[in-house]
Each structure stands twice: as structure tokens, then as C-alpha cells.
Amino acid sequence: MKTGGLGDVMYALPKALVKLNCDVKVILPNYGVIKPQYKEQMVYKGSFYMDLTSDGKQYYVGIMEYENDGVVYDFIDNEEFFTRGNPYTNLVDDIPVFSFFGKAALAALNYLDWTPDIIHCHDWQAGLVPIYLRTMFASTPLARAKVVTTIHNLRFQGQYNIQTIKYWSNLPDEAFNMGALQERWTEANMLKGGLAYSDAITTVSNTYAGEIQTAEYGEGLEDHLRFHSYKLRGIVNGIDVDIWNPATDKLLEAPYGVENAIEAKKANKLALQKSLGLEQDEGKFVIGLISRLTNQKGLDLVSAVVPGMVDGNTQVVILGTGDPEFEDSFRYYENQYKGTVCAYIAYDEALSHQIYAASDVLLVPSKFEPCGLTQLIAMRYGTAPIVRETGGLKDTVEPYNMFENTGNGFTFDRYDAGLLYDAINRAKTLYFEDREDWDKMVIRDMEKDVSWAKSAEQYRELYLQLT
Numbered sequence: 001m002k003t004g005g006l007g008d009v010m011y012a013l014p015k016a017l018v019k020l021n022c023d024v025k026v027i028l029p030n031y032g033v034i035k036p037q038y039k040e041q042m043v044y045k046g047s048f049y050m051d052l053t054s055d056g057k058q059y060y061v062g063i064m065e066y067e068n069d070g071v072v073y074d075f076i077d078n079e080e081f082f083t084r085g086n087p088y089t090n091l092v093d094d095i096p097v098f099s100f101f102g103k104a105a106l107a108a109l110n111y112l113d114w115t116p117d118i119i120h121c122h123d124w125q126a127g128l129v130p131i132y133l134r135t136m137f138a139s140t141p142l143a144r145a146k147v148v149t150t151i152h153n154l155r156f157q158g159q160y161n162i163q164t165i166k167y168w169s170n171l172p173d174e175a176f177n178m179g180a181l182q183e184r185w186t187e188a189n190m191l192k193g194g195l196a197y198s199d200a201i202t203t204v205s206n207t208y209a210g211e212i213q214t215a216e217y218g219e220g221l222e223d224h225l226r227f228h229s230y231k232l233r234g235i236v237n238g239i240d241v242d243i244w245n246p247a248t249d250k251l252l253e254a255p256y257g258v259e260n261a262i263e264a265k266k267a268n269k270l271a272l273q274k275s276l277g278l279e280q281d282e283g284k285f286v287i288g289l290i291s292r293l294t295n296q297k298g299l300d301l302v303s304a305v306v307p308g309m310v311d312g313n314t315q316v317v318i319l320g321t322g323d324p325e326f327e328d329s330f331r332y333y334e335n336q337y338k339g340t341v342c343a344y345i346a347y348d349e350a351l352s353h354q355i356y357a358a359s360d361v362l363l364v365p366s367k368f369e370p371c372g373l374t375q376l377i378a379m380r381y382g383t384a385p386i387v388r389e390t391g392g393l394k395d396t397v398e399p400y401n402m403f404e405n406t407g408n409g410f411t412f413d414r415y416d417a418g419l420l421y422d423a424i425n426r427a428k429t430l431y432f433e434d435r436e437d438w439d440k441m442v443i444r445d446m447e448k449d450v451s452w453a454k455s456a457e458q459y460r461e462l463y464l465q466l467t
Contacts, residue, residue, distance in 0.1 A: 001031050003042075003087055009122075012452045013459065015069050015071060015454060016238070016453060019453075020457065022146050025074055025144055026073045026074070026077060027075075027108065028073065029082045029101055030076060030077040030078075032082060032083040033088055033221055034075075038142050039096065041083070042065060042066045044063075044064060044065075045063040045065045045112065046062075046112075047060060047062040049103060050103065052100055052169075052170065052428065055167075055172045055188075055194075055263070057106075058098060060080075061078060061107060061254065061325040063108050072183075074108060080102070081096070081101070083463075087356075088347070091159075094125075095190075096300065096443055097100075098125045098158065098223070102126060102129045103128070105129060110137075110140055110142060110233075116145050117146065118146055118463045119147050120148045120150065121147065121194060123152050123191070126149070126194065127149075127193060127194030127195075128169055128193065128194065130148070130149065130194050131169075131175050132171070133145065135175060136171070146199040146467060147200075148197040148463070149202075150202045152203075153217070154191075154219045154370075155219055157190065157191040157221070159188070159190075160187070160188060160396060161187060161321045164188075165181065165188040171212065173244040173297040175197075181193035181275075187347075191221070195225070196228065197223070199231065200232075200466055201233075202459075202462070203232070204371035204392060205394075205395045206233070206234035207392070207396050207422065208368075209232050210372070213225045213226045217270060217311055235455055235462075236395055237376075237392070239376045241452075244381070244459060245358075246261075246264075246356075246357055247272050250356050252440065253268050253357075253443045254267040256382075257446075258302055258446050265357065265358065265360075265382060265451045272317070273355070274340040277339065278315050278340065278342055279340065283313075284313060284315045285312075285315065285361075285432070286358060286360050287309065287314060287317070287361050288317050288355045288362045288363070289318045289319070289362070290319045290355055290374055291300065291319075291320045291374065292320055293326040295323065295367065296366060296369075297364075298388060298420070299365075299413070301417045302420070303329045303333075304417035304463075305417055305424065314339075314426075315340050315341070316341045317341075317358075318330050318341075318342065319355055321343070321345055327343075330343035333431055340409075356379050356380075357384045359378075359385065361386050361410070362375065362383050362384075362386070363386050364378075364385055365412075366387075366393065367388075368390055368391055369391040370391050372396070374395055378445075379396075379448050380445075380446065380450055382442040382443070382445050384400075384408065385409040385412055386420070386424060388411070393411075394411070397409040400426070407441070407450060409445075410426050437439070
């Protein structure tokens with residue numbers, strides 16, 4: 001039932017924490033979209049009624065449990081709130097849903113008599129949990145728990161008028177002050193309140209943790225985040241290295257490890273060129289782009305430099321869907337440069353694996369990027385990322401240094417098409433003029449640890465510090 005990157009994190013992080021000997025429970029709504037084969041395996045753990053609103057309405061809370069890979073998943077069951085189609089619909093309907101969910105999650109822990117050391121909340125949907133914990137649950141055993149809130153996407157904050165959130169949550173007046181939930185006098189902001197009541201705040205890269213304290217990236221919360229900066233830190237996401245493993249990837253023409261990467265990447269390149277109708281030539285420099293085609297991803301810069309990239313030695317492969325202006329622009333280039341540019345306007349999981357394996361470089365020129373996963377996958381497949389120095393891109397890609405022959409990609413700083421073009425040309429120069437050093441970089445990329453292991457260690461360290 002994932003709708004984005006948060007789903008990937010909530011699948012991989014608990015699994016990695018279990019390997020570090022943590023006792024982990026994931027609490028989430030029992031959404032209607034969960035497939036029947038999982039619902040059938042859930043075990044009923046009990047139920048109770050809970051008061052929620054300011055006029056004392058009672059709601060049913062059921063608890064269903066499912067275990068997978070050593071992680072216990074507890075689903076909060078309530079047909080009234082969770083049977084709709086998608087996990088998120090619109091803010092008007094989501095406010096009651098997540099007011100109920102936040103309180104029910106804590107009540108369920110009390111009911112199960114399971115008192116954690118750490119309660120780890122993610123994004124605005126869990127924003128009320130820290131506030132409930134420190135107010136309504138202050139005299140229960142749960143009160144000893146410390147709270148971590150992770151910001152995955154600061155753009156969405158759960159903002160609505162105070163009256164509505166006060167009605168649904170029945171939180172005391174003290175929570176609705178300017179230091180916590182209140183915003184612009186009449187509004188309440190669930191993420192803002194949750195951050196104020198948390199013991200620690202993390203976001204998905206160190207650079208992004210700094211960036212969100214500025215007006216450019218702070219989405220209106222920069223002052224609040226600067227005030228709480230003493231408890232804010234960045235921990236970069238990992239990727240699932242079992243799913244993204246070139247040595248066992250059945251979707252590739254020629255799976256490969258470090259020992260045969262250079263030859264196998266050529267075979268994968270020829271297979272990709274053939275399947276996409278590009279001129280077959282293993283000597284061509286192949287530039288990949290796998291992305292949602294939106295403004296955030298820096299595609300206006302890419303669009304500006306495509307004509308310059310096409311020089312007779314270079315091919316460009318674009319995969320993704322999104323804003324019509326970018327879809328049309330890339331389709332135009334495909335028609336203009338037949339056999340050299342391919343714009344595959346769709347989402348195709350198998351093709352994405354093949355592009356990672358066949359490309360020489362992958363473009364990620366984002367305007368902002370809290371963490372970014374495509375650059376991590378590219379490195380795992382021995383494909384050098386070309387990235388803008390922002391957020392997690394800056395934290396994970398070390399720029400190539402020709403004097404010391406170090407680094408694992410190419411970077412540029414300001415958001416400027418000329419600087420992207422320059423970074424692409426630096427990559428081409430190394431590729432065509434010093435293939436030996438290029439090949440060494442391919443191997444360095446593949447040997448870089450991009451798994452969840454390191455990130456999970458950092459989370460565990462944070463948990464231990466708090467307790």
C-alpha cells in the first residue's frame with residue numbers, strides 16, 4: 001500500500017533494526033487497500049472503545065497482528081476511518097483519520113501492555129502522537145517513552161483550522177499555542193506541534209537538515225526548525241540491496257558483480273540499445289534519467305542541455321511520467337534525434353533495472369532532494385551519478401577528483417543549466433580519454449555501502465542516546 005518513498009523506508013528500516021537486536025513493532029492503519037492474502041494472515045489481538053472528540057464520541061479500536069521477517073505489524077482496525085480506497089484522500093477527510101490513528105496507536109500499546117523505550121513517528125500523519133503522549137497519556141506507563149519524529153517530506157504538514165483539529169483531537173488548550181500547534185493565529189499545524197513535543201527530530205540527510213532551516217527549503221517552518229535545531233539531525237536512507245543487486249538481478253541481460261562489471265555493462269548496454277531502438281554501439285556514452293517528471297527534479301535544466309549532449313558519441317535514455325510540459329519536451333527530442341534519444345514516458349520497473357545496469361551515468365539534477373534513492377541504486381549498479389549538490393545528493397556523492405583519482409560521481413552546485421552541462425562534459429572527458437580511471441570509479445561505486453545497515457546503526461545509536 002505504499003504511495004512513495006516513506007513506504008520503502010518503513011519496509012526496510014524495521015527489518016534492519018531487528019538485525020541489530022531491537023524489538024520492533026510497526027503500527028499502521030488497517031487500510032482497505034491491503035491485499036486479502038495479508039488480511040487473512042492477520043491475528044485478532046483484541047478491541048476496545050476509545051473516546052476521541054471534544055463532545056466525547058466513542059470509537060471502536062481493533063488490533064490485528066501480522067509478523068514478517070521478525071518485525072511485528074499491528075494494524076489499527078476501524079471501518080469508519082480506514083476502508084476508503086487510498087491511504088490519503090484529501091486533507092478535510094485525512095484530519096479526522098489521523099487524529100483517530102495517533103490516539104488509537106498509543107491506546108493500543110497500553111491495551112497490549114507493550115511499553116516501548118522509543119516511539120518513532122513519521123511525517124505529519126503521526127504528528128499528534130507526541131502531543132497525545134505528553135498530555136492525555138502522561139499518567140500511563142507509556143509516558144516513559146522518548147519520541148523521535150522523522151521528516152520525509154516537509155511540504156506536507158497537516159494544516160487546518162484550530163477549531164476542527166481541536167474538535168477531533170480534544171487536545172488541551174496548552175497544545176494550541178504558537179510554540180506548538182498554532183500557526184497564523186487561526187490555523188493548527190500537526191507536524192509543527194509534533195516536532196515541538198518530540199525529544200529528537202531527524203530528516204533523511206545531513207545537508208537537508210541544514211537546508212530546511214532556511215527560507216528557501218523550510219516550507220514556512222524554518223523558524224520553528226531553527227528553534228528546535230539542537231534536537232535535529234540527518235540520517236541518510238539506504239536501499240534494499242537484495243532487490244537492487246546486479247549480481248542476482250533476473251531482469252538484466254547479463255547479471256554482474258565487481259569482478260566482471262566492465263564487460264557485463266557493455267552487454268547490458270547493447271541489449272538496452274536494441275530494445276529501445278537506439279543505434280547499437282557499446283562505445284557510445286549512455287546517459288540515463290529515471291525520475292518523476294516534475295519541476296523539483298531539475299528537468300528544465302536537462303531539457304535545456306539535451307541538444308548540446310547529442311554529439312555523435314552520446315545517447316540519452318529517459319524513463320518516467322509527470323508534467324505534460326516535460327513529457328512533451330522529451331518526446332520532441334526523441335523525434336528530433338531518432339536512434340540517439342529515447343523518451344519512454346511510462347513507469348516500467350523492469351526497464352528501470354536495465355537502464356541502471358546499461359548506463360554510464362545517471363542524471364539527478366534536483367532543485368531539492370531530501371535524500372534521493374536513484375543515485376544510490378546507480379552506484380550499486382556501477383553507474384556514476386551526476387548530481388546537484390543539495391540534500392542527500394550532496395551527502396552521498398563524492399565529486400571525482402582527477403588529481404587523486406578519488407570520488408564516485410560528478411557534481412555541480414548552483415541550479416544552472418550551464419553547470420549541469422559542464423558536469424556532463426567532465427564525465428565524458430574522463431570516459432573517452434582515461435578509460436582506466438573511469439573503470440576504477442565504476443568499481444568504487446559498486447563497492448560503496450548503500451545498504452540500510454549503516455543508517456539503522458545510526459538510528460539505534462540515537463535511540464540509545466535518548467534512553
